Amino acid sequence: MDLQKYLKDRGAIVNEALECHLPLAGDLPGVIHEAMRYSATDGGKRVRPILALAACEAVGGSYQSAMPAGCAIEFIHAFSLIHDDLPCMDDDDFRRGKLTSHKVYGEAIALLAGDALISLAFEVIAATPDVPALRLLEVSRLVARATGTRGMIGGQVLDMLAEGRDVELSDVEAIHRRKTGALLEVSAVVGGILGGGSKDQVDALSIYGKNIGLAFQVADDILDLTGDSEKLGKSTGSDLRQKKATYPSVIGIERSKSLGEKAVSDAIEALSIFDENADPLRAIARFIIERDV
Amino acid sequence: MDLQKYLKDRGAIVNEALECHLPLAGDLPGVIHEAMRYSATDGGKRVRPILALAACEAVGGSYQSAMPAGCAIEFIHAFSLIHDDLPCMDDDDFRRGKLTSHKVYGEAIALLAGDALISLAFEVIAATPDVPALRLLEVSRLVARATGTRGMIGGQVLDMLAEGRDVELSDVEAIHRRKTGALLEVSAVVGGILGGGSKDQVDALSIYGKNIGLAFQVADDILDLTGDSEKLGKSTGSDLRQKKATYPSVIGIERSKSLGEKAVSDAIEALSIFDENADPLRAIARFIIERDV
Numbered sequence: 001m002d003l004q005k006y007l008k009d010r011g012a013i014v015n016e017a018l019e020c021h022l023p024l025a026g027d028l029p030g031v032i033h034e035a036m037r038y039s040a041t042d043g044g045k046r047v048r049p050i051l052a053l054a055a056c057e058a059v060g061g062s063y064q065s066a067m068p069a070g071c072a073i074e075f076i077h078a079f080s081l082i083h084d085d086l087p088c089m090d091d092d093d094f095r096r097g098k099l100t101s102h103k104v105y106g107e108a109i110a111l112l113a114g115d116a117l118i119s120l121a122f123e124v125i126a127a128t129p130d131v132p133a134l135r136l137l138e139v140s141r142l143v144a145r146a147t148g149t150r151g152m153i154g155g156q157v158l159d160m161l162a163e164g165r166d167v168e169l170s171d172v173e174a175i176h177r178r179k180t181g182a183l184l185e186v187s188a189v190v191g192g193i194l195g196g197g198s199k200d201q202v203d204a205l206s207i208y209g210k211n212i213g214l215a216f217q218v219a220d221d222i223l224d225l226t227g228d229s230e231k232l233g234k235s236t237g238s239d240l241r242q243k244k245a246t247y248p249s250v251i252g253i254e255r256s257k258s259l260g261e262k263a264v265s266d267a268i269e270a271l272s273i274f275d276e277n278a279d280p281l282r283a284i285a286r287f288i289i290e291r292d293v
Numbered sequence: 294m295d296l297q298k299y300l301k302d303r304g305a306i307v308n309e310a311l312e313c314h315l316p317l318a319g320d321l322p323g324v325i326h327e328a329m330r331y332s333a334t335d336g337g338k339r340v341r342p343i344l345a346l347a348a349c350e351a352v353g354g355s356y357q358s359a360m361p362a363g364c365a366i367e368f369i370h371a372f373s374l375i376h377d378d379l380p381c382m383d384d385d386d387f388r389r390g391k392l393t394s395h396k397v398y399g400e401a402i403a404l405l406a407g408d409a410l411i412s413l414a415f416e417v418i419a420a421t422p423d424v425p426a427l428r429l430l431e432v433s434r435l436v437a438r439a440t441g442t443r444g445m446i447g448g449q450v451l452d453m454l455a456e457g458r459d460v461e462l463s464d465v466e467a468i469h470r471r472k473t474g475a476l477l478e479v480s481a482v483v484g485g486i487l488g489g490g491s492k493d494q495v496d497a498l499s500i501y502g503k504n505i506g507l508a509f510q511v512a513d514d515i516l517d518l519t520g521d522s523e524k525l526g527k528s529t530g531s532d533l534r535q536k537k538a539t540y541p542s543v544i545g546i547e548r549s550k551s552l553g554e555k556a557v558s559d560a561i562e563a564l565s566i567f568d569e570n571a572d573p574l575r576a577i578a579r580f581i582i583e584r585d586v
Contacts, residue, residue, distance in 0.1 A: 023442055023443075027442075028447075028451070029442070029447055029450040029451050029454060031450065031454070032446070032447070032450045033442060034441050036442075055574035079408070079434060083404060083405075083408060085564045086381075086404065087381075088379075088380075088399075088400035088404060089401055089404070106381075107381035108381050108382055108453060109450070111376060111381060111382070111404070112449060113374075113448060114408070114410070114444045114524070115372070115376060115407070115411065115446055116440075116441045116447075118408065118411045118412060119437045119438075119440035119441040119446070120437070120441055120442075121413040121437075122433055122436075122437040123433075123434055123441065124435035125433075126430050126431070126434035126437065127434055128431045132426075132584065133425075133427045133429075133430045134426045136426075136430055137419050137426045137429055137430055138419070140415055140418075140419045140430075140433055141415075141416055141419035143415075143421055144412045144413070144414075144415040144416035144419065145412075145416050147409075147412035148412040148413055148416060149316055149320075149322070149325050149329075149409045149413075150316075150411045153405050153408055153412070154321075154322055154325070154409075156405060156406060157322040157325045157402070158321070158322050160401060161322060161324070181345050191427060224494045244531050280305075287580065291405050
């Protein structure tokens with residue numbers, strides 16, 4: 001399959017859906033809707049929604065069933081970036097080559113735009129048409145859990161606590177399993193649930209998701225050290241300067257690469273119970289460690 | 294009925310339920326769980342959960358059905374207070390006579406504790422036992438909507454935009470219908486839904502909730518001008534100093550009092566379709582303008 005074309009096409013339909021779910025900038029109070037749109041419709045790759053759609057199809061569902069939840073997870077991701085960039089967190093002025101939200105709208109609106117993206121996510125999941133209520137409720141619970149202190153936010157706190165300290169591989173794993181892993185894993189899992197997958201299928205998607213979450217973070221850490229800052233739209237080497245807990249900093253680049261490759265092969269192995277409908281998931285797993293942006 | 298005893302008893306069972314739903318401070322990462330507990334288990338009056346329980350009983354339901362949603366709304370309320378107090382917002386050092394979250398835990402943890410309380414709210418709603426999934430999904434959607442830009446967060450933005458400007462009664466109403474009204478209204482509404490109320494009953498609870506939201510804000514504005522700062526646990530006159538849009542500042546204290554009394558009688562009028570099971574709701578409506586804290 002032509003993965004680049006697939007990602008581009010899927011990215012386009014996801015972007016259309018994101019547009020539909022976001023409040024219009026013309027609705028009062030416009031400034032916060034503008035800020036939400038600024039961060040949620042920018043040049044992201046839409047990895048999480050694309051994973052949700054692909055997992056939904058892997059179990060034989062129609063991708064439309066997973067679109068609202070996929071958008072919801074992208075809203076959660078967008079909120080996390082806005083809040084991470086705030087002065088009291090990483091204090092970043094640029095993200096993906098654009099000014100960060102608080103540089104454009106001020107800190108108060110950036111804070112509230114992030115907050116509003118969280119609640120919008122759960123509103124969008126609950127309003128999904130043509131999917132049984134029990135499935136949607138389970139999806140809402142899992143997305144909430146993956147967002148909170150046992151997921152992304154907890155990982156963010158662990159990461160902050162580790163900054164500047166000596167850490168081991170197990171610490172880095174604990175941080176990233178939550179910080180980036182939880183949201184990627186839940187994307188695959190909710191796709192499977194919304195497509196009507198069996199327990200075995202959803203469990204396999206969970207293992208797949210955990211492993212690509214790991215591979216994704218390893219690749220991100222390596223790109224921060226060796227990547228092209230122009231292509232990435234952000235400065236490289238910032239993890240090193242901020243003494244962040246990364247895979248290369250605890251086990252070196254070569255062992256990090258092996259770890260990423262092992263995770264990708266474990267992810268693909270987990271998909272062995274699926275037929276060719278899971279080919280996009282397989283291709284995405286390979287792409288994650290081969291990408292240069 | 295003895296409302297003071299009722300509020301005290303209900304406050305106690307709500308506090309127990311809040312405790313149960315919050316992650317333990319011993320769970321890693323402990324610092325954010327401590328921060329969440331610090332703000333969500335403090336000396337608040339638990340008006341919102343108590344309303345949800347009372348509305349559930351007014352339609353003939355068992356209050357237990359509304360407890361998780363009531364706690365969820367209290368978590369949303371707690372998040373809004375943490376974020377409102379941050380330096381980039383109101384920059385307050387004290388709340389209810391205690392240091393604010395960011396003064397105790399630092400800005401980054403306070404920010405993330407607020408974020409985590411939002412996602413916890415939706416996790417708790419989705420995990421409610423023994424209630425039909427369709428009802429829970431509707432409750433999740435309504436709470437999300439009341440939290441976001443068409444509800445509380447939107448009202449907060451309108452309030453910020455109005456600060457220091459000349460405003461009219463219609464502006465103050467638009468701000469507070471969202472900022473405090475939306476969450477109080479949704480408390481009564483979701484109580485009715487979770488108790489299995491009919492459409493007419495839920496509509497009546499919505500009118501009741503809107504009106505006590507209005508009365509609550511009017512009373513709050515008046516207390517800020519005339520109240521006892523020691524009883525309130527915060528300094529009075531702060532709205533005036535910050536040139537906030539309040540009812541007394543646009544229509545004076547006497548007309549504000551009349552407006553509050555009218556809202557309370559409209560709220561009680563909306564309950565005419567209910568029997569004596571709605572007596573606590575009636576008593577709460579009266580209490581809102583009579584309270585001095």
